[in-house]
Amino acid sequence: MAILLANRFDDAYIIGLDPSEKMLEVAQNKIRNNFLEKRIKLIQGYSQHIPFGNRTFDAVTVAFGIRNFQYIHLSFKEIYRILKPLGILGILEFSKPSNYWIKKIYYFYSHFILNKIGSSLSNNHIAYNYLKESIRSFSYCGKRMNKLLKFHKFNTIYMKKLTFEIASIYLSNK
Numbered sequence: 776m777a778i779l780l781a782n783r784f785d786d787a788y789i790i791g792l793d794p795s796e797k798m799l800e801v802a803q804n805k806i807r808n809n810f811l812e813k814r815i816k817l818i819q820g821y822s823q824h825i826p827f828g829n830r831t832f833d834a835v836t837v838a839f840g841i842r843n844f845q846y847i848h849l850s851f852k853e854i855y856r857i858l859k860p861l862g863i864l865g866i867l868e869f870s871k872p873s874n875y876w877i878k879k880i881y882y883f884y885s886h887f888i889l890n891k892i893g894s895s896l897s898n899n900h901i902a903y904n905y906l907k908e909s910i911r912s913f914s915y916c917g918k919r920m921n922k923l924l925k926f927h928k929f930n931t932i933y934m935k936k937l938t939f940e941i942a943s944i945y946l947s948n949k
Contacts, residue, residue, distance in 0.1 A: 776838040776867075777815045778805060786915045791817040792825065823849035827857050834863040838887040838943075841868045842913035851927040862928055865946050872940040881941060885910065920945055 776793045776843050793799050799817050806815045820826055822837075823846040844850040854864060872878045885907050893903040915923050919945070921931050929947035936943050 776836050777817075777820060778809050778811060779800070780836065781809075781811050781814050787814065787844045790827075791815060792820050794819065794821050821845070824849075825853045825857050826916070829856055831857050832862060832866065833859055835944075836865040836867075838843070838867045839869060841866055841915065843900060843910050847915070847923070848927070851929075852857070853922065854867045855927055855929065855949060860949055861949045863946060864924075864948070866920070867944050868915075868920070869910045869913060870936065870940055870943040874939065877939045881939070916943065 777789045780787055781789055791799075791802060793802070796819060799819055802817055806812055806817070818826070822840075822844050835858055837854075841847070858864065862914075872881050872914050890907050892904075894900040897903070917936075921934065924931055924945065924947045929949065931945060931947045933946040934943065
């Protein structure tokens with residue numbers, strides 16, 4: 776996401792936050808390969824304690840990470856705190872299809888195909904099992920995500936379901 780934003784917004788300075796040292800190493804290699812070291816900085820940290828002052832950022836993005844927040848309400852309070860007035864929060868997250876047949880196909884795909892292929896290609900069954908389970912147990916989709924955003928004083932300005940509702944985009948402002 777940081778690389779996409781840096782390529783889209785020439786004057787942007789981007790800070791990536793992740794608790795995983797290994798994820799940060801992978802990201803740093805991608806940033807280096809795209810010659811963006813001067814425009815993207817990575818730091819290790821947690822969403823429930825973001826190490827920046829109040830009203831620091833124009834925008835915050837979370838791509839496929841909300842479902843991993845350990846303390847979702849603390850994390851949203853922190854995001855709200857670090858955003859400038861009228862700052863944008865962009866979320867891209869897995870959701871659950873409402874169509875019966877799409878739901879069945881998606882369940883089969885994520886439980887049997889994605890899990891087996893991903894596990895065998897990466898030799899990391901735990902990661903793909905976690906992915907499957909975290910998507911299954913994540914309950915903040917659609918209207919429930921909008922209620923969560925509203926509870927934390929965000930104004931939803933745009934929501935779009937993607938790829939048969941398998942993922943959704945939520946744009947809100949402070």
